[in-house]
Amino acid sequence: MARSKNELWEWIKALAIAVILAAAIRYFFFAPIVVDGDSMMPTLYNQDRMIVNKVGYMIGEPDRFDIVVFHATEDKDYIKRIIGLPGDEIEYKDDVLYINGKAYDEPYLEEYKVQYPDGPLTENFTLEEKTGHQKVPDGHLFVLGDNRRFSKDSRHIGMIPKEEVLGKTNVVYWPLQDLRKVK
Template sequence: MKEKKRKSELLEWTKSIVIAALLTYGIQAWLFAPIIVDGESMNPTIQNQDRMIVSKIDTPERFDIIVFHAEEDKDFIKRVIGLPGDRVEYKNDTLFINGKAYEETYLDEMKKEIKQLYGEGALLTQDFTLDSLLGYETVPENTLFVLGDNRQNSRDSRHIGFVPMEEVVGNAKLVFWPFENTGLVK
């Protein structure tokens, strides 16, 4: 009788472990994934070695921070600036999308530091148009134009070109480690 009870208990534990493993795999494959930030291109918004949760179910929108496959064995994390059909340009450290100026408050700290170091005329983001950088008037269909927040230390669309939508892993949602950086990503 004890032997039968032990086998039944072992079977129940095995089922529970298999179900938990399948749920974990399913959640990571289709809903959310943990990542570790490698590099300083998103400073000060996101720090090198921050641990994050990336949502795989959200469609990237302007100013979202996304993770995408950039190279064969490397993912990048950058901010979405241009969506398909957008005209993107920078003039005098101001972002213009389709002719409209946008404030990028997440860059205020870096702009202040640049001006303190190099003087009032110093720019965080050098002037450009999509045409001058990549030979396109607008962001092509099914692609995104992305930039790192640390504009002077970021390999982004200015260097690697547009990001195909099928290469997007997901939207960065939450920093969970280190504890002092814990919070929602903005």
């Protein structure tokens, strides 16, 4: 009898440790997220399931073109691509991205540019026109969805404080047939 009580107690302890470890990993290191909507198409699709890496930005800084998850509202997280870092001047002209006066390629948009030959994928704008700031302020990021015609992003909600960023994401794990790393 004493042996079965000991064995039961060991199982309970092992299960408790496993639950605590899983919760800690999810809260501090990695978390799942479901893409909600079409704002990141063609890179990400509605209902894609991804892993958010929360550790990367604890030890490093966000990079331009990273795909990030951030708190957009109290109860809603968004997934978008970083376009502007602190100190950057942003401009779109004739469907070309200019950062600090230099043109940048956006290969992840090529598929959509072909689908929309009737006009630009991204309308002409400057950072100042959209946000009232000439440069991205310290501690903030300028983000856009890849589906530029149908994305609610920094052009509409303003720049994102870095502390609202949950982490970087670049792995789709579900649906299984779409398992891939995205750029």
